[in-house]
Amino acid sequence: MEHWNQLINTALLGTAKKQAGSAGMSGPLLQTADTILAQTDTDKEDKFLQLAAVLYNYRQSGTQPITANVAPMKVCPPETKAYCKPAAIRVLHQVLETESIQLLQLWLEYCVKANVLVPPAQLPLILDKGWRNKSLRALVAATGGQRAAWLGHFNPDWNFSRVADTIEDRWQNGATAQRVEALKELRATDPVMARTWLEQSWPRESVTVKTELLSVLEHPADPADIPWLESLLTEKSKQVKETATRILKKLPGSSLHEKYWQIIAGAIQPDKYGQVTVALPEITDESIFQSGIEKFSSDKTVTDDTHVLYQLISSVHPSRWEEHFHRDTERVIALFQQQESLKPFIPALVLAIAWFEDKERALSFMQHSETFYIDIIPLLPAAQQQEFGEKFFDEHPDAIIEYACKHQEEWSLQLCTRIFKYAATQPYTYNQQFMNNHIRLIPVSIAAVLDNITPVEAYHTGYWNNIKVHLGRLLQAKSQVQSL
Template sequence: MQSWNDIINIALLGTAKKQPDTGSLPGPLQAAAGTVLAAPETDREEQFLQLAALVFNYRQSGAMATAGGPSTMTVCPPETKTYCSATAIQALHHTLDSENIPLLTLWMELCTRHQQILPPEYLPRILENASRHKSLRNLAAACCGKRGEWLAQFNREWNFSVVADTTEEMWENGTTAQRLDALTRIRREQPADARALLQATWPQESAAVKAELLGALSTGIGMEDAPWLEALLNEKSKQVKEVALTLLKKIPGSSLHEQYRLILENSIRTDHKGKVTVTAAIPPDTEIFKTGIDKLSNNARVSDDEYILSQLVALVHPRMWEEHFSASFEEVADLFHQQKTLKPFVPSLVQAISWFADEKRALSLVQHSDTFHMTLLPLLPADQQDTYILQHFDAHSSLVMNYVGQLQQVWSEELAMKILRFCAKNPYTYSQRTMGDFITLIPASVKSALDEISAENENYQTYWKSISMHLVGLLQIKTFIQQSFTKNS
């Protein structure tokens, strides 16, 4: 009601600065307002208070409802998938009560895998959880079905819920996160088709969406992608150019990669006695400094030239050294570890193996080195990862604990017991929250062995016991989730 807002403004400014405008009053009040203002015995402050009382009481009397037009609400389309079982819903109740996101993720993954959806009454709570946790959104969209998508139009925080039955539909109609997921899936199977899809919609995408979707090309990247990525270096968006540059650095044989390689070949050589010499051959005006290579070392013990070469070694494919030294990778690794001039570049060689996701050379290096290289763990076969961690756990326990939560496969029972014993020694560092983060990786078989684990420090025993009991509860929920879908598959 504008007339009431005017009254408030006059009260704030004072009647000396602003006078009431009777023209803005509703029609029924204008005659009464005229009578108030025409009274000669009242001053303007008194007149204002009488007008305020008049408008206030009119406002309190209510208003006529605005006539509405025909409803534009559409009817929710019918579901195409079956609802999950009562047992699965019971498991969901326990999961939601635990407030554990990894377990909720597991439940929704199994629901999606079995092509099932949630009953309608559970959608708001799942959508609300997904609005707070971005990692759940694509799964929530799949589990909530057509009704979830229909509900999303009434709450902007739920607008990530778009149902897509196929990868192609997800790419064409999904949210940005869903389209990225779809593009990554297509990229794994048909890299050229995925690139063509992105190129087709490129002119219509915003800069932020371009940068996000372009990241999908990191899956299965190769020389076929280089021409387009090089063309994208002329895009207006700085964000897009940075992503394109990063991807080009992952392509052995790209013009950027070959620039780095040429400088290294001219800088690191072997003399006639087999001794490796390092003499930086870096032109002062070289283009590499426009590609993210830093000129100045931030470590007083490392010269600028050594720092530049270290960055280049980390961005050149490791097989380059096999060709450069005419040697096997095992011999190359020995050279880097034994030659005094190459030892400073060992960490960069490890970074290069990780950067190019070179699984073959990662396995070779860890088998021929006593040094623990944590960054190579994701590149090892699943069975080798557990073995490698167990081999180095005692010497690098804190470092390992920072990584084990990122493993993709469930831990072996031996590794799980090793980790839990370490947690029992440090329960205030690795608490109930840690158990919650690790729960999908901990095998259910350790539940019966938890009584064997106790805190060495007497002051920690009670606290560790509560953590252990909490872990047992989470393991029971995880087992229930898995069984609830297995029985009904």
């Protein structure tokens, strides 16, 4: 309609430059337009708006509504489990006020253990929390019941609530992140099948996706993967080759690991007098350096040969030394500590224990070493992690806190007290968000000693006091959850 286009031009230019008119109109529409434009007590802006209203409704006249066949909405199936009790809902409100995801996780774990459901009134909020925090999704799906799965049909963000999804479904049809998680789940229960899935889909994957999926095979590394991983070293993608190489380095028996060991075994030899000589032979195999071993030392006090040998030792499984020296773990550790030629490589041996996640030798090393090595802490049993964390806290406070935050069990009161005394000196680092993120590790009993923990610097006092007040609310909510 030309008169509508004219009206649009007036809107674009403004009534000061182009006034609305009745050009192109006819019949009753022209009469109405002339009546509007003839008004003497109305300004040109009002005339424009009145004319626009008339034209808009004129254009809509006779328009047929869109019809569609819409399937009737399915009714939510009845629940087979009971909803949680009012007391638990009151605790939920207290937990949500703290904005701590870990506390919400604890509350949902209570619901799973009690075999009860989140009530309908709170369910949308909990589903939204699950959408924003992947760590909650399995718990939300388990406590959402039929209603959560039903709501997932209407909101794509809540689709994770459909508990009927299988690992195969997520692997075949999910986004990359979902496929990675599905592969991790299968890897934990059936590593051979996980690798088989990956081999079958490999030709169809993009380079970026290949790298993400391949990284799943690293935890845990499986010797049965060696032949396929070694075949990937001919891939065009640098990222894929680097990922495959990194995993092969964690697999004793791989050709790369054996090459490393052959060089080390030739370089470090005991003589008939019980002394160990160290002399790195010339390395002619360039694949050693292409695998990530640096040729030259950046430290003027360390020779190139020592630097190369240090890297090789840190990349070879510690059990090889027991075979090489015909000694058990304790005697191998003692040999490294006693022989002057081997002492520079003790940290490399520690790195090897950490690299191969050798928990048995980690504990033995900590028990028989005169030096504390922080890299071994995550491999120790929970009790020993806390024990050594307390004992050597002052030497490595930040590193011990970092490892402590990965514990599966609550901190002891002693370790927690040490952490908070240090946190009081660094309140901008160990702030309210830190407390939110690690509240499940913090024992409720720490509340009794919080008032005795004060900052060294006076200007930290106000900020630390705010943190303590917030922590008090978290501990109270945690106590309420634990008492359900």
